[in-house]
Amino acid sequence: MADYAHAPRPLGGSLVTPVTLLLGVLAAIAGVILLYRFIYGLGAVTNLSDGYPWGIWIAYDVVVGSALACGGYSMALLVYIFNKGEYHPLVRPALLASLFGYTLAGASVIFDLGRWWNVWHIFWPGYAQVNSVMFEVAVCISIYILVMWIEFSPAFLEKFGMRNAQRKLGKVLFFFIALGVLLPSMHQSSLGSLLVIFGQQIHPLWRSGWLLPVLYLTTAILLGFAVVVFEATLSSIGFRRPLETKVLAPLSKIMYGLLVVYLVIRVLDLVFRGALGAAFTASWEAFWFWVEMACFVAPLALMSSARARNSAAKLFIAALLLMLGGFMLRINGFLVGYMTGEGWHYFPSLPELMVTIGLIAFEILAYIVIVKKFPVLPAVQPATR
Amino acid sequence: MDRRTFFKSSLAGGAALAVGAASCPAQARGTNTLPPEALGLLFDSTLCVGCKACVAACKEVNGMPVENFTKDAYWDTPLDLSGKTLNVIKVYRDGDMAAKDREENGFAFIKKSCMHCVDPSCVSACPVSAMRKDAKTGIVTYDKDACIGCRYCVAACPFGVPRFTYDSATPQISKCQLCVHRHKDGKYAACAEVCPTGATLYGTVADIRKEIARRRALKPGEQTSFPRGKLGGKDQSYPGVAAKYIDHVYGETEFGGTQMMMLSGVSFQKLGYSNLPPNSDAASSETLQHTLYGGLIAPIVVLGALTFIAKRNVKPDNEEGGNHG
């Protein structure tokens, strides 16, 4: 387990670069739009309607956003539950990305809530409605965000030299890690269950009933791994560090297996529900269905041989496609395949898009700042500082 | 780590999940049934003359603003339910519209407002109990002081009933509440009270069912009488001629039934009401949730197993200088 020697180190370096500046500007634009939204209401900035009460602020920022933030969850599952210690160097960076992804996904809910000042009702006995899927999702995500901050706190404690606290936390950390595996399993599946109550309002291609949670959970784990590959590759390039292909190649083998499982369930479900025919009609739904499927099937080919898995480029593309596939599955379920009657249309408005883009920018910016200042990424020998 | 250890821990992980899945008793929840003193509406499309008195009355008693869609904004002309409109009368038209209540070359009127479902999706969806179904009357109410404005109810309702005021900084859901606020004054739903033909009737669901059975038993063209206002209330009936109904009472079985029920001479699909299964989506959704999370049994069992495994696999911190693995 030589990798254990690669203890995380802060990267150092200047915080003000053209990239961070651009990200900062994008985040600021989103801030201004949000200010406007809180003063003039959701209608003033979004294209939401009663036919499409949920737009990209839910479908992307929360549903896709949290799934893309599953890197920490997937890696914890692999390293601590399936005891694959060799992936350990990937855990902390993945956890950091998850921490931000989730915290922002959680916070962005506020932007979308019409009566946001009542949000505490979800957690309040008397108001809380435990039969609601959204109740489960909201409570579970909130606790998970807390758990992740605790899981990640060793990095902060280390930075501030609080060795004693760090040691104490280390003794009980296993419990938070277990919680950190349980909670995403619950809410990532429930994000799929949100669609169950829509019944016939969901196009047959995505109306998978009780399999929805299974499909959403498997793809969330897949997405978690894909994001780890994606981020590891990007930060290798961005921070000029050696590629981590040696760790990533075996990881992609696991992804391959999981992907096969997902596709088998997805296709069998369509066949048994008699919904497959809908995929062969001339409709937008069918078109986007095939885009979604292509994004899942292509990585299968890209990761099929050991040689392909050792190619950083192929792996990167496969990861990117998987992220796109997970994105499509969710956008298709929540927006493309949502049919609530004639005459309703939705495409996000420019301000709506800018808020989502600004959120992503903010997330990347925060990630860059933290890895430069705190021990997150595994050190390279000799340490580049 | 060697293969064997990996294999063993994989098995343990799998077993934990399996135990979790098996330990939770399947808490299937059937579609709910009608409350004992259920109240509702009967809308008979064949009696509706499209005067929209009910639309105006609804606006007045609920203090809802007018909506103008015509060029010169002379009067309230809502086209559909909206944040400003809780009840609307729509028209179906085909061909030259020569006869009322005929599908081909005909026309018909239809009411759109909350169906007060027996097993409502909006109530099951709402995370903060802002949507409630009264245990006795079955009326589905909305409480804006509880609502967080998530619009899950808007998305979930199969009839597209709850609407939202997107143009407000303090938005809320708009939806018919069967005029519960007028009950304390001994009054009932304004739409039924003002309907000149009795096309919209208010009453207990039991009385409504009886009235529906009576009308369906009549021969088309037969002389009969039609009540107005409230079934079982002051007698305001008037003589009329029995209509020809299609063999479908909307709201009898749809979605586990609804407390607003409808009769018509034209198929309901043409009138904008889709065919719905007899079991409610709320039941499917809650069965799924209860199976996974009922009594938190499964999550706790799984957490126990995960904690056990993680305790073995997570090494104490100080070994590797701050690495928590």
Ligand code: SF4
């Ligand atoms: S019609 Fe819609 S809003 Fe009315 S009770 Fe049924 S689900 Fe709720």
Ligand code: SF4
């Ligand atoms: S918008 Fe309000 S009433 Fe509707 S589900 Fe959300 S909290 Fe409940």
